[in-house]
Amino acid sequence: MYGARGHFSSVYALAVIWTWLYIAEAWKATHALAELEKDAFDKKCRASVHKCIDRWIMCSQWAGVWSESSTTQIETYARDMTELLKSAAGLTDATQVHRLWEECFNKFVETLASNAINNLGSIIATNRERVSLYRNLLWVWHRLDNDRWEKSQIQLRVGKKKATTDVDHIVSFALWENKLHSALPEWTADADEALAAANKLGNCSLLEKNFNISKSDKTLKSFLSQIHEVRENDIRIEDWCAALAIPQSLLMPTSLASRKLAGRSKTETKK
Numbered sequence: 262m263y264g265a266r267g268h269f270s271s272v273y274a275l276a277v278i279w280t281w282l283y284i285a286e287a288w289k290a291t292h293a294l295a296e297l298e299k300d301a302f303d304k305k306c307r308a309s310v311h312k313c314i315d316r317w318i319m320c321s322q323w324a325g326v327w328s329e330s331s332t333t334q335i336e337t338y339a340r341d342m343t344e345l346l347k348s349a350a351g352l353t354d355a356t357q358v359h360r361l362w363e364e365c366f367n368k369f370v371e372t373l374a375s376n377a378i379n380n381l382g383s384i385i386a387t388n389r390e391r392v393s394l395y396r397n398l399l400w401v402w403h404r405l406d407n408d409r410w411e412k413s414q415i416q417l418r419v420g421k422k423k424a425t426t427d428v429d430h431i432v433s434f435a436l437w438e439n440k441l442h443s444a445l446p447e448w449t450a451d452a453d454e455a456l457a458a459a460n461k462l463g464n465c466s467l468l469e470k471n472f473n474i475s476k477s478d479k480t481l482k483s484f485l486s487q488i489h490e491v492r493e494n495d496i497r498i499e500d501w502c503a504a505l506a507i508p509q510s511l512l513m514p515t516s517l518a519s520r521k522l523a524g525r526s527k528t529e530t531k532k
Contacts, residue, residue, distance in 0.1 A: 271327035274318050277338050281366050282310070284342060288349045288358055302355040309363045315404070316370050319397055323384075324376035341365065386460040389475055392428045399428060399467035412504035415496065417470035419487045424471040431466055431511045434459050435478040440514075466505065482513040 345365045386392040403413045437459040449455040490496045
């Protein structure tokens with residue numbers, strides 16, 4: 262994994278972005294643009310990058326572009342961008358060049374959508390230690406809603422320990438395991454399958470915090486109640502949970518049977 266927080270899995274994904282950016286810079290360097298024209302071209306290119314870069318990095322991973330035949334795939338991208346470089350070199354209008362440049366990368370991203378969507382359902386954590394697989398999925402999900410993105414950036418600290426950004430369980434693994442002693446979800450065949458339900462995407466969150474829910478048998482609410490911002494009434498637990506789509510049944514599940522908890526986990530995963 263690469264990046265400050267391991268959010269992309271292939272240097273090839275960056276190589277394609279860098280090459281695409283180089284083509285725009287190379288064209289600009291070989292054409293005498295007026296100051297305002299140059300500024301407009303730079304701003305358009307910057308806006309295109311902001312629009313595409315997250316989708317490119319995430320979707321190229323989810324579509325499995327770099328998992329098999331990476332060499333063949335990178336050769337295809339290299340060939341397409343070589344053609345882009347040649348086509349741009351024959352143009353003198355900055356607007357036309359930007360349009361051609363943007364359309365090339367939009368096509369790259371659009372062709373990934375179908376495979377990316379199809380493969381998302383296969384991303385499943387097989388045990389408690391593997392829930393980090395959901396990191397990028399949850400990161401994108403947080404970005405889809407302004408309120409959710411704002412609330413998810415609140416640093417959750419209990420004590421003085423340094424906070425880190427990690428995928429953790431909403432209903433703790435230990436709490437879920439204890440509840441299975443009384444009853445198994447009716448849609449599970451055995452205890453192993455029932456235990457694995459705790460690791461579903463719908464029962465996980467990506468938060469910056471300094472406590473580990475999974476290893477504890479406490480509820481999420483018991484942790485949140487100790488947060489400085491909650492104790493000072495800067496944020497309300499109900500509002501925070503609403504923004505992150507965490508229902509009451511997962512926030513404080515001590516009164517629910519395991520069957521209901523499993524049902525909530527499956528429902529939230531589908532969302």
